[in-house]
Amino acid sequence: MKLGNLRPAEGSVKKRKRIGRGNASGWGRNAGRGEKGYGSRTGSTTAGLFEGGQMPLHRRLPKRGFHNNFKKVYEIVNIRDLDRVTEEIINNESLVKAGLIKKLDSNVKILGDGDLTKAFVVAVKAISASAKEKIIAAGGKVSE
Amino acid sequence: MKLDILKTNGKKAGTKIEAQDSVFAVTPNEHVVYLSVKAELAALRAGTHKTKTRAEVSGGGKKPYKQKGRGGARAGSTRSPIWVGGGHAFALEPRDYSIKLPRKVRQLARRSVLSDKINQNAIIVLDELKVGAPKTKEFLSLLGNLGLTGKKLLILTSYFNEDLYLAGRNIKNIAIIEASSASAYDLIDNEVILTDVASIEILNNMLSN
Helix, strand or coil: CCCHCCCCCCCCCCCCCCCCCCCCCCCEEEEECCCCCCHHHHCCCCCCCEEEEECHHHCCCCCCCCCCCCCCCCEEEEEHHHHHHCCCEEEEHHHHHHCCCCCCCCCEEEECCCCCCCCEECCCCCCHHHHHHHHHHHCCCEEE | CCEEEECCCCCEEEEEEECCCCHHHCCCCCHHHHHHHHHHHHHCCCCCCCCCCCCCCCCCCCCCCCCCCCCCCCCCCCCCCCCCCCCCCCCCCCCCCCCCHHHHHHHHHHHHHHHHHHHCCCCECCCCCCCCCCCHHHHHHHHHHCCCCCCCCEECEEEEEEHHHHCCCCCEEEEEEEEEHCCCCHHHHCCCEEHHHHHHHHHHHHHHH
């Protein structure tokens, strides 16, 4: 072992891959980028629904129907599930805590499928007539 | 492993010094020595080089001539890399070339070189490294006694000995280095390592595990 003939161990040094230095190198032509021109640049994109210039599906088919911006959407809770709530009061906080609705700011409507045993004070956005009956029959209250 | 101790007149002192096997008798790892030497030489590079890109060369803000109709190539700046007086295409930036090696790798490198030197019988241990006076003549007579005149030497000392340094600094191919700061590069870049008992003890303590 001399200073002049120190060598790295066999296989520890990789030869550098020289890209774009002629076709015989194996990395000529597209230089490993898949295509030439715009597609080989960074940040190149195509529109998501582009079909190669063919009229895309979403333009080939006619328009149909309409979208109601004023539609009210409710999250539904049936009273058979209400026994899972641990608090006395049924409102958005206690329903989220029990996992019966997803969001605190949802519109909630209680429906009357099934039965309930506990007495609750119910304070939500909407409630069906049959649900109201069953809640009061179980000794609960409905606050508007 | 026991090493013979010589006196400054070149005769055997009759006593021996214990050199730890974990320092002086390991299987040399050439790759690790290579890495360590490479790292040291790389760290010596100043990296103070700089050239200007087309953005840094002064001038060139205005389009040199209009886009079409002149028969020449399109040109947007007089400082384009393909123009005379233009910037460098891949300009040099000042940078740090140093390579970080794990402490254990650097230690193994030093152990490897020391063990290799032992195998070549290239470590000479004196009872004490000293010269009578800070004179080059004194140093040369010491080398003559030991039969080392003209060889490329590393003198490993246990402390900074000013007399020894002054006596040896005008002799060709001699490096005087403290044992506690010798690198793998220092240790391999010589024909013979001349050292003393105290320095061997320092290496024992510093490099054994």
